[in-house]
Amino acid sequence: MVLSQARxxxxxxxxxxxxxxxxxxxxxPRRPALPGSAxxxxxxxGAGFTGLWAAYYLLKEDPALKVVLVxxxxxxxxxxxxxxxxxxxxxxxxxxxxxxxxxxxxxxxLQQAMNETVAEVGQVTxxxxxxxxxxxxxxxxxxxxxxxxxxxxxxxxxAEAFGVRGQWQLLNGEQARTRIxxxxxxxxxxxxxxxxxxxxxxxxxxxxxxxxxxGTIYEDTAVTAIGKGQIRTVHGTVTAPIVIRAxxxxxxxxxxxxxxxxxxxxxxxxxxxxxxxxxxDLGLDSRIAFNDLRNLRIYAHPTVDGRLVFGGRGAxxxxxxxxxxxxxxDSRVHSKIAETMRDFFPALADVEITHRWGGPLGVPRDWFPxxxxxxxSGVAWAGxxxxxxxxxxxxxxxxxxxxxxxxHDELNRLxxxxxxxxxxxxxxxxxxxxxxxxxxxxxxxxxxxxTNRPSRVSALLEKLTGAH
Numbered sequence: 001m002v003l004s005q006a007r008x009x010x011x012x013x014x015x016x017x018x019x020x021x022x023x024x025x026x027x028x029p030r031r032p033a034l035p036g037s038a039x040x041x042x043x044x045x046g047a048g049f050t051g052l053w054a055a056y057y058l059l060k061e062d063p064a065l066k067v068v069l070v071x072x073x074x075x076x077x078x079x080x081x082x083x084x085x086x087x088x089x090x091x092x093x094x095x096x097x098x099x100x101x102x103x104x105x106x107x108x109x110l111q112q113a114m115n116e117t118v119a120e121v122g123q124v125t126x127x128x129x130x131x132x133x134x135x136x137x138x139x140x141x142x143x144x145x146x147x148x149x150x151x152x153x154x155x156x157x158x159a160e161a162f163g164v165r166g167q168w169q170l171l172n173g174e175q176a177r178t179r180i181x182x183x184x185x186x187x188x189x190x191x192x193x194x195x196x197x198x199x200x201x202x203x204x205x206x207x208x209x210x211x212x213x214x215g216t217i218y219e220d221t222a223v224t225a226i227g228k229g230q231i232r233t234v235h236g237t238v239t240a241p242i243v244i245r246a247x248x249x250x251x252x253x254x255x256x257x258x259x260x261x262x263x264x265x266x267x268x269x270x271x272x273x274x275x276x277x278x279x280x281d282l283g284l285d286s287r288i289a290f291n292d293l294r295n296l297r298i299y300a301h302p303t304v305d306g307r308l309v310f311g312g313r314g315a316x317x318x319x320x321x322x323x324x325x326x327x328x329x330d331s332r333v334h335s336k337i338a339e340t341m342r343d344f345f346p347a348l349a350d351v352e353i354t355h356r357w358g359g360p361l362g363v364p365r366d367w368f369p370x371x372x373x374x375x376x377s378g379v380a381w382a383g384x385x386x387x388x389x390x391x392x393x394x395x396x397x398x399x400x401x402x403x404x405x406x407x408h409d410e411l412n413r414l415x416x417x418x419x420x421x422x423x424x425x426x427x428x429x430x431x432x433x434x435x436x437x438x439x440x441x442x443x444x445x446x447x448x449x450x451t452n453r454p455s456r457v458s459a460l461l462e463k464l465t466g467a468h
Contacts, residue, residue, distance in 0.1 A: 053397025076203030139194030
């Protein structure tokens, strides 16, 4: 069945810049801004997933703590409320790179912790009654070219040889198409360690839980400086012996951290709800996350209400690490994403794209997330996550709890703890380098389509960055 038999027309672009997750949401009044100077035991800059998970676990550990979160916009305004809805065990750096930087055992422990984190998020949503459509049905990466099929086989054999047996399952073409019936599918790989969720509901639900536990969230309060024992805002100063920086892609807006992180934009589209027959025919009637094994990352999944959410990288890095709402919509990149979606599913040629949005994600120079606590200054931090933060931010929250409260835990020995990434180059070298890398990833996909072999450019990029 083709979609045009049931629903035609691209429709008005009525929701440009607004995530589909906001569809039907009741408009609630903003929380009050910081009324003036205040004090706390722990002050957190940023009320996204990282800040909220840290507050949640700290308050669970010690309900007597006075925890204050300060947010420039509203809780979940950034990537936490506008991401693609994957809660996955993906770590942005390859396990082999982790092994080279730390040890083989450290890499194994990190992957195990990431796997367990997916289940942890699901458990918290259940325990706290957060209705966010959590569905742990796994993630499939399709192989749609001979080069991608070779990469799929290498992924499984490499994981087995490394010692993470069962992390990935190799699928032949029929097995893959039975799950997601995408055009030209030759095979793929599957892992159970991924869940889908409605991120806006999760972040708003988590904010409410934190408040119920005694935490205080101030919105519409811009932080101007983060320092030892205090955070300064436009409305006053919050003094606290412990300060957590949970600012992800917005980190470079603070002068002291200008070169710590490069913000990159990830953009997303969502379709109108698809007819049931179309969803069944295309394998979009499950809750499996999926993409294919191209080099320039994409991500997709069917939502509870029958839409297809489809996103990807490719938007340019903006000079000076600039972040702006105007970059959330890029007609050229959004059109390419929609084109890729239709390449996967030609039957969706006439589907209405109802939402186009995006947002920045943070990338450290070595693509390696860091979670740490400097006992001398009392400043703690977590991130950035290179686009894989829905799960990793939960792991970060538990590690921050441990480091701050002195709780002994196996998590404290993970390689992300107090990892120090090198700084990004000064401009214009940062601008040239980051955008050259984005173009190289696209060129690698073109190379593979032409040669039917894994790209040499891709291999070089992985060698340089450790990303996979």
